[in-house]
Amino acid sequence: MREKSWREIPIGGMIEDAGNADTYETGSWRTYRPIWDAEKCIHCLACWIACPDSAIQLKDGKMVGIDYSHCKGCGICAFECPDKIAALEMKLETEVND
Amino acid sequence: MPAPKQLAEREDLMSGGHRACAGCLPMTAMRQMLLTAGKDTVVGCATGCVEVVTTIYPYTAWKTPFIHNAFENSAATISGAEAAYVSLKKQGKIDKKINFVAMGGDGGTYDIGIQALSGAMERGHNMLYICYDNQAYMNTGIQRSGGTPKGTATSTTPAGKVIPGKTQFPKPLTEIMIAHDIPYVAQATPGYPKDFSDKVEKALAIDGPAFINVLTPCTRGWRYPPEQSMEYARLAVNTCFWPLFEVEYGVIKINRKPKNILPVSKWFEGQGRFRHLFKEENKGIIDEIQAEVDRKWTLLLKREEMTQA
Amino acid sequence: MARRLTLSGNDAAAEAMRQIDPDVVTCFPITPQTELMHKFAEFVADGEVKAEMVLVESEHSAMSAAVGAASAGARVMTATAANGLALMWEIVYIAASNRLPIVMPVVNRALSGPINIHCDHSDTMGCRDTGWIQLYSENAQEVYDNVLQAIRIAENPDVLLPVMVTFDGFIISHTVEVLDALEDKDARGWIGDYKSTYSLLNTDEPATFGPLDLQDYYFEHKRQQIEGMNNATAVIKSVGEAYGKLSGRAYGMTENYKTDDADYVVIALGSTCGTAKVVVDEMRAEGKRVGLLKLRSFRPFPHAEIVAGLASAKAVAVLDRSVSFGAPGGPVHKEILAALNGTGHTTSIVNYLYGLGGRDISTTHIRTVFEELETVAGKSIPADEVRFIGLRG
């Protein structure tokens, strides 16, 4: 985002664009990446409700993927995924072919 | 009552791209709270981790109206917003139902903000105060707070050669809020999302002030691996260190009675801030804490029985 | 049509507040502000106003709740004095930084310690760099007039800054005197409706208030605040003129009382100005060319009016009712020196410290000041020379 002059921004430090942090990508913070196996997933949403970064993507109440532009790779999702299901796995970024 | 499945139908009102640590459970608590409260919610937060990481100008992660004022006045600030709402509603200038949620960490609530909180609750504003309790001043570098458990190593109560971490038990904030005789007081944690969500929903539905103390593990401050944040929240509950209970108009209900109550040492294990307690010379401290946890749990069971009757 | 009333300064402020009828009034009692809030609470209890009164547990929360309410789009007022102002100080800055047009009567009282409940200006002078506009009032009439004007000044889109209307504790706050008030309909018409640009209650266009503002933007926001304060000068003048048309009492940044041809000028603010005018009249009758320069607006500071008011002065006495410890002279004195810097003025300027903790300043004292000015004219006065009025030697 270009840094604006004092004449161009709202006064009082107001941020008018709700949720614009969305445009700030924290995906680069990751050292580990969650890899999701859609076949195994039972859509219990344990990962989604626990994710601190709103990075589990849903559609119609079902998991559809991971928002890697924001996921910081904390691994909560994989930890919370039921052991029997194991639809999420953490892999080192350096080992993942993108 | 909303379980994850039901909440999944709702709009996620916290955007990604905030700057919290990887594995930050306070941010999970924020998401869960917003999913339950919905978009017509005014949120205020004391200075602290959540406020800082979500609103770094020119970015905001909040998709609801949000206000940060200062460290010690979240409750007063939201009580002012609520008073404005009452006034404008009385004048017919606004119609829709709006929720008012004030928040602070344990520093902003147990300590510097307790006066404003106490005043707002006494005045009876129709608002919910949520303390996201991560048991130390994490934003400024893990200094002890009135909510820090006994024995904890923090930056200001390090585990030294002579003094083994914090020497005092934490202030019983939830009990202090119960003593305010407000309509609703509860303890929760995002580690039990349905329980927390139910409590937020109930607190917002009740007319008058409500308070929820939410234990939110902090990977940095507690020094455990980030993926285990939810697990440490659940361990606090299952050791009875952090019972899940609610007090509705004076009637206590324990929301989770663990079948196998774990020793507190199970919660301490793996947390770097408690590592020194496992040294031979400090074993007595764990015993002392265990005795206190047992005493309070037993008392809570009795109080539940007494108030339910 | 004016209504002639006999009111204390506190009640005059409350009367203006009744007519303004803010959406929210937050309040915590402190002497000598208490009676202002008692009076307003009566209006609330009798249903004469629609205001929601939030009776908080401290001044800190009074200002915090005011910030919350103003952020929610409400027209908000509170009032305080001395230690109360000090307790809210952190949030006083935030109210200005967030550009919230809160209006706050401040009853001037010495800021401890030792504790003292009487008048001096240490409380508001300590707040002079908080970003609030400050209007000082000479008497109950000006208290009333200034509170009504403050709303229009604060809410002006070119300004959007909070305003303190100050008046001297007990000397004005507790003295009952005669004033003219507007009819309710005229006052209400003058005040008009308030519509804030942003509101927390606008959940359809949610905004974030009070974010963390770091090296990349904080400076820009402060520059905007400077602009708002700069704009305030023209707005204070135009509001003062418009108010004059409505009420017959026009106001400017200063009141230059018989300064046009004055050899000797006293500069002061607050109730002392009334007493000084009496002395000016007496000495004028004796053929002395003396005058008073009354500072009404201290923030923004009225540079142009001061330069004009001192055009003919051979010697000037600046009366400070607060101390700037370790600085050369009191806060008003320093500002006057700064205002004249670079203008070519060679006036001899003497700083007087007076009235701390409510110590009386009489006509005799002020006459002595004028007489001393006659002896210093043409002399160079060191900036750190401070004289004392009414102090036992």
Place this chain on the structure above:
Amino acid sequence: MADMLEIRWHGRGGQGAKTASLLLAEAAAMEGKYSQGFPDYGPERMGAPMRGFNRISEEPIRLHCAIYSPKIVVVLDDTLISTADIASGLPDDGIIIVNTLKKPAEIRAELGLEGRMIYTVNATGIAIDEIGRPIPNSPMLGALVKVSPFLPLESVIEQIKKKFSHGFRPEVLEGNVRAINRAYEEVTSE
């Protein structure tokens, strides 16, 4: 400001010196005059000696300093004569009005004062008779306007009525009016 009248009230906390000074200011304003009424403020409570002040003028009053040389001193409690410096600053043609059972000459002797004019009235007795409570401020207002007729008695009574019409029983109002009238009649000079 030569035509400005300055008055000082001496009383004890609870006797209504402050109320009397404020009431007088309002009564004067009602007559189209300019006025000020203000008390001394301190931390004192019920029973402590305290003072109230008035300025009354045909012209707007700009002075906001203390009153040092009042033309009239009103004393609500004669026990103050030995403790408060009630004649302080009083000019030679000044007036002292004392609520007391004593005669003006006795007060003069107690004060050891020459010149000035001294008046007395049993305002406490009148208050007990007419209002049922020993609050001497209303009758002293009556005595004051008799001694120095800068205001018509009617305007003081009018102001008292205004003051007591809200939140007081009608008997209290009527008692106050009778008390003012009686003090107006009963105040005596040397």
